[in-house]
Amino acid sequence: MVNYMLYISGELENLTNFQPRGSVDDPDFTYYFKFKCENCGEVTEKETCVSLNGTLPLPKKGTTNLIQKCKFCKREGTVTMIPGRGSPLTNDSSELGKYALLMVFDCRGFEPLDFVPLMMSSQTRRSVRIASPNPDDIENSPVNAPANTSED
Numbered sequence: 066m067v068n069y070m071l072y073i074s075g076e077l078e079n080l081t082n083f084q085p086r087g088s089v090d091d092p093d094f095t096y097y098f099k100f101k102c103e104n105c106g107e108v109t110e111k112e113t114c115v116s117l118n119g120t121l122p123l124p125k126k127g128t129t130n131l132i133q134k135c136k137f138c139k140r141e142g143t144v145t146m147i148p149g150r151g152s153p154l155t156n157d158s159s160e161l162g163k164y165a166l167l168m169v170f171d172c173r174g175f176e177p178l179d180f181v182p183l184m185m186s187s188q189t190r191r192s193v194r195i196a197s198p199n200p201d202d203i204e205n206s207p208v209n210a211p212a213n214t215s216e217d
């Protein structure tokens with residue numbers, strides 16, 4: 066099992082606490098991803114949507130938020146969202162070019178590749194990263210941070 070953390074950053078103008086409508090754990094907020102099959106490496110053609118509201122029972126026990134079958138090798142994988150770990154992107158963090166952890170995804174069988182922030186404003190689009198567990202690396206190296214936040 067691998068937990069992928071979704072981080073956001075961006076320039077906030079006259080706004081703080083940037084997050085999905087409601088809260089970071091907004092059950093209706095939909096995340097769109099492209100996934101790569103861990104078995105054969107096939108990448109999904111279309112984005113798949115995942116939201117906390119959409120739950121599916123697992124064959125053994127518990128629930129998950131997405132069950133998807135690889136079109137190529139037919140291997141099944143799941144994506145389970147783990148709420149309660151995220152926080153809104155504040156104006157302060159934004160000015161420092163820091164990232165805020167938005168949501169954690171427990172992915173089995175699939176690796177999230179592209180996060181498509183369809184419901185987010187355009188200025189954050191380029192500053193979204195998916196990372197597996199080392200948040201410190203991200204804080205220290207905001208690779209996609211907006212260029213014009215670095216003027217001293």
Ligand SMILES: [Zn+2]
Nearest residue numbers: 102105135138
């Ligand atoms: Zn596959």
